[in-house]
Amino acid sequence: MEPLEISVPGLLLRSWELTDAAEVMAAMREPAIAQWNSTPSAAVGMEGAREWVRRRADWSSGDHASFALADPSTRALLGSISLHRIYDGDASIGYWTVAPARGRGLATLAVATVTGWAFQRLNLHRIELCHAVVNRGSCRVAEKTGYALEGTLRESHRYGDKQRYDEHLHARLATDE
Template identity: 65%
Template sequence: MTDPGGVRPGPGVKLRVRTGGGPARLPHRGTCRVDPGRTAAATLAGRGRAGRAQRLREPEIAQWNPSPGGTDLPGALDWIRRRADWSDGDHASFAVCRPDDGLLLGSVSLHRIHAGDASIGYWTVPAARGQGVATRAVQEVTAWAFPQFGLHRIELCHAVANVASCRVAERAGYPAEGTLRQSYRYGDGRRYDEHLHARLVTDV
């Protein structure tokens, strides 16, 4: 997801995570503090029905992180339900929150967790972009996910047109591996070429 301009979120970022089996603590590293708490889905759920759909309608999020169920209220509710349910063990979603007041800044999610592989994605709200929030959050979830799920490889894909997301991937330690031609249909209904990045557990 993009990470251009915005207001500085404060000295630290708190990632709040809850698994289907109860709270789980992620490691604290640098300015990114990770504590048990609510998922991004639960954070959105507490902001009222209109607010749920509004987040998904933000232009950058709607384009580069489209909700499969759409951006109307039923689609937003379905998104919240799916992100909050970790019971299948094939995905995990995290809220990225400002540490002083718990304000939601974004989300990081792991998808397609299977046989040592996974994919990672992320988005940030407009006010949190351009300050390294997404980069720190991706680094933190990555460091936790490798031992937690016994992963060997995590892939990160973004549209070639989404230049800001490419910067996040590189700064988070995901080197580019190639280009996937017209590999994904984004929010405007068009297929875009994507850059494939990946990180191995053996990468330093």
């Protein structure tokens, strides 16, 4: 699988570039992103951030597809979205947006766009979206993009603060469309 760009009104989903490393490092240090992501190496230093970008830019394994969310006119980094654990028609989706991009519907637009693309182009059947129950913003994104709440996973994931949280499990099926 090769990286690609998807352009929708108001948002560009593009390949990760090494020049994004400084912005990734800054984003991972932002409290709201650090809280809900388990990627301390990207926050520690420039080499960790570069490695984080390199892994997301390399789609050759076929087990993930990762996009930088960017401003369509400047290509400036607004966030991240990834399909990961792609296997046998299933995948998981995760995302974050930088503070100035929040509240503009960009995460919702990105999730809807990548979900549609994945069902059509990757022939996925099921995509799961998990988030900490206390992360209400992610729950709203899941609801707005048609990811049905399937249940609560008790103390299922250790987030950036190293604490275990209950998670909501949402999912979409290709047949839901």
